[in-house]
Each structure stands twice: as C-alpha cells, then as structure tokens.
Amino acid sequence: MHTMARCLLGLIGVLFCLLATRSLLSPMEFAAQTGMLLPTAGALAEVRAAYTGFFVVLAGLLLRGALKPEATREGVGLLGLLLSIFTAARLVGLVVDGVPETAALRFLAVEAIGATSAVWLWFRLGRLEPG
Numbered sequence: 001m002h003t004m005a006r007c008l009l010g011l012i013g014v015l016f017c018l019l020a021t022r023s024l025l026s027p028m029e030f031a032a033q034t035g036m037l038l039p040t041a042g043a044l045a046e047v048r049a050a051y052t053g054f055f056v057v058l059a060g061l062l063l064r065g066a067l068k069p070e071a072t073r074e075g076v077g078l079l080g081l082l083l084s085i086f087t088a089a090r091l092v093g094l095v096v097d098g099v100p101e102t103a104a105l106r107f108l109a110v111e112a113i114g115a116t117s118a119v120w121l122w123f124r125l126g127r128l129e130p131g
Contacts, residue, residue, distance in 0.1 A: 083118060
C-alpha cells in the first residue's frame with residue numbers, strides 16, 4: 001500500500017511540475033485550455049505567479065511524500081484535500097454558472113476520482129500504522 005501511495009505521489013508531483021513549467025513559460029496556452037483569456041501583461045503575470053507558485057509548492061509537498069516514507073500519508077492526505085476542494089469548487093460552479101465546456105467537465109471527473117482515491121488511500125494507510 002505504501003509503495004502504491006508513493007508512486008501515486010511521485011507521478012502527480014511530476015505532473016504538477018510540468019503544469020508549473022507550462023504556466024510559467026506559456027501562460028496564454030495554459031489558460032486557454034479552460035477558456036480563459038489573458039489580454040494584458042498583468043493578467044499574464046498573475047497566471048505566471050499564482051499558478052506557477054501554487055504548482056511548485058504542491059509538487060514539492062507531494063514529492064516529499066513520495067521520497068520520504070514518513071511523509072507519505074501526509075502527502076496523500078494533502079492530495080485528497082486539494083482534489084476534494086477542486087471538486088467542490090467545480091460543483092459550485094455548475095450550480096452558480098451553469099454547465100462549462102467539455103475540458104472543465106473532464107477536469108471535474110478526474111479530480112473527483114482522484115479525491116475519492118486519495119482519501120480512501122489515506123484511510124488505508126492510517127490503518128496500517130502501528131498504534
């Protein structure tokens with residue numbers, strides 16, 4: 001179970017590193033995948049700063065859980081919490097804003113499945129710990 005969790009954290013940590021790189025180097029293309037437009041230098045800077053910073057910190061936390069066995073359960077818990085919040089926010093958007101484009105619905109499905117899996121794994125890892 002620990003090996004599976006560590007592999008999951010490593011894979012998703014690398015994915016967030018790639019997203020950070022993309023948001024830093026190609027913010028227009030990064031934002032366009034969800035229909036956002038970045039018409040000003042300030043908007044470009046905001047995507048570069050906020051998304052890159054968030055993704056780098058998250059990748060670091062997840063990779064720490066992948067590389068340090070004592071941090072694996074914490075990393076899985078953080079991943080489950082993050083994906084649960086992403087899922088909840090997208091569901092609020094469905095209610096408030098209506099049905100989004102297909103890409104956002106795919107993100108919702110992936111995040112909901114990921115959240116459920118990570119929370120399940122977090123509970124399983126807790127049962128394996130002594131005490």
